[in-house]
Amino acid sequence: MCTACLIENVKSHMLSRRSLFSGAAATAAMGVAAGALSARPVLAQAKGRVVDLTHAYDSDFPTFDGKPGILYEVDKNFDPDGYHLFKLTIFEHTGTHIDAPLHFAEGGTSVDALPVENLIAPLCIVDISARAAEDPNAVVEPADIEAWVSAxxxxxxxxxxxxxxxxxxxxxxxxxxxxxxxxLAFPGFSKAATDLLAQTGAASIGVDTLSLDPGNSPDFAVHYSWLPSGRFGIEGLANLEQLPASGATIFIGAPKHRGGTGGPARILAMH
Structure with missing residues (x-):
């Protein structure tokens, strides 16, 4: 093959590859754009500030039954092993954690099977702090949900x-x-409020206390209605007062141990 022919052949080959990659890039860009469009309802108002909604916890962190929620046992120490390693004994429902449907429903969804699309979500915060300051067992009522929607x-x-x-x-x-x-005394949701939320299509609820139900609940009515419906809850949230009532996006780092009824989670919000 002559030198000129070889050069032309190489140029033609490069142009073909350039067209191929241009087409691939365009396709990829369309895919990214489609992903961005699907995420837009969740992320549209996020401005980039991240708030940690998770409590750091240890054996002294309060639990529902008063028993330590996590125990540490030294397995390896830097001297003489050259590195540190703890063996942990953890109860699922301790610290900032997830309540999966399985927690209160025979055959319910376990924490590892929660739909991932519900782990990144618009965050709606209902503030009852003024009422809770007067009543430690205050609850979110349907009127609070209606007021949030109105605003x-x-x-x-x-x-x-x-x-x-x-x-x-x-x-x-x-x-x-x-x-x-x-x-026991702490605020929670009323069943009437969570029944209303179920009609809105909300996928999860969260509280900055020990339980979805208030401390004086005699029957765990919210646990026994909300969780068996296939939805989940988050207990022990922190720093909600740092966020607006609407417009933030919550990122729920749910644990993924197979068959779990829930577990400690890292929860973040961006707005």
Whole structure:
């Protein structure tokens, strides 16, 4: 083959490859654009500030039954092993954690099987902190949901609706869990409110307290209705007061141990 022919052949080959890659890039760009469009309802109002909604916890962190939620055992130490390693014994429902449907429903969805599309969601915060300051067992009522909608618009499908009762300020104080006589006392949701939220298409609810139900609940009515419906809850959220009532996006780092009823989670919000 002559030199000129070889040069022309190479140029033709390069042009073909350039067209191929241009087409691939265009296709990829279309895919990214489609992904961006599908994420837009969730992320449209996010401005980039990240708030940690997770409490750091240890064996002293308050739990529902009063037993330590996590135990540490040294397995390796830097001297003489050259590295550190703990063996952990963890109860699923401790610290900032997920309640999967399986927690209160025979045959319910386990934490590893939660739909991933519900782990990134619009965050709607219902503030009952003024009422909770007067009543430690205050609950989110349907009127609170209706007031939120009136002020902020409809609750988006797939949203996480979180109660801000101001309880983060009590962390480190026994009042986060109970009254001076040891009686459990903390705010939660009313069943009437979560029944209403189920109609909106919300996928999860969250609380800044120990339980989805208030401390004085005699029957765990919210747990026994919300979770068996296939939805999940988040308990022990922190720092909700740092976020607006609407417009933030929540990122739910749910654990993925097979068959789990829930577990400690890292929860972040961006707005």
């Amino acid at each position: 902020n618009g409809e609750i988006p499908a797939g949203a996480c609706v979180a109660m801000n009762s101001g309880w983060t300020a009590r962390i480190g104080n026994p009042a986060w869990r109970n009254l001076p006589d040891g009686t």
